[in-house]
Amino acid sequence: ESTMAPQETVSVKHPGIRLSVNGKYYDVGSDIPPWTTLVDFIREQVHLPGTKYLCREGGCGVCTLVATIPDLESEGGTKTISVRACQSLVYNCAGWSIETIENLGNRHIGYHSLEKALTGFYGTQCGYCSP
Numbered sequence: 001e002s003t004m005a006p007q008e009t010v011s012v013k014h015p016g017i018r019l020s021v022n023g024k025y026y027d028v029g030s031d032i033p034p035w036t037t038l039v040d041f042i043r044e045q046v047h048l049p050g051t052k053y054l055c056r057e058g059g060c061g062v063c064t065l066v067a068t069i070p071d072l073e074s075e076g077g078t079k080t081i082s083v084r085a086c087q088s089l090v091y092n093c094a095g096w097s098i099e100t101i102e103n104l105g106n107r108h109i110g111y112h113s114l115e116k117a118l119t120g121f122y123g124t125q126c127g128y129c130s131p
Contacts, residue, residue: 037086050101068097069093069097
């Protein structure tokens with residue numbers, strides 16, 4: 001017989017973070033599990049379904065977002081990068097400013113120059129992975 005005491009279950013609270021999606025700020029609190037990806041947070045919590053997912057491995061690119069993040073190489077500076085949202089945990093995105101496809105344009109407010117360029121060169125296909 002083992003004389004070891006039962007293992008204790010330890011509950012660790014993680015601090016909340018704040019990030020911006022399409023210019024609106026969101027506080028991510030302890031009610032969001034720490035394994036939540038950025039794509040799941042945007043689709044399920046922010047309710048913006050334009051950010052798609054497919055492979056969930058970062059290979060297909062359909063979940064790519066634009067993020068302006070703190071630039072650690074310049075004091076107080078920022079840089080804009082592309083992010084695979086299926087590979088980024090939402091808690092790693094503290095202080096980020098994220099833009100999704102919903103922030104580009106649409107038929108009601110007018111199309112973004114990127115969308116116009118795609119259609120101008122017949123890049124319309126299904127549109128699943130393009131803005």
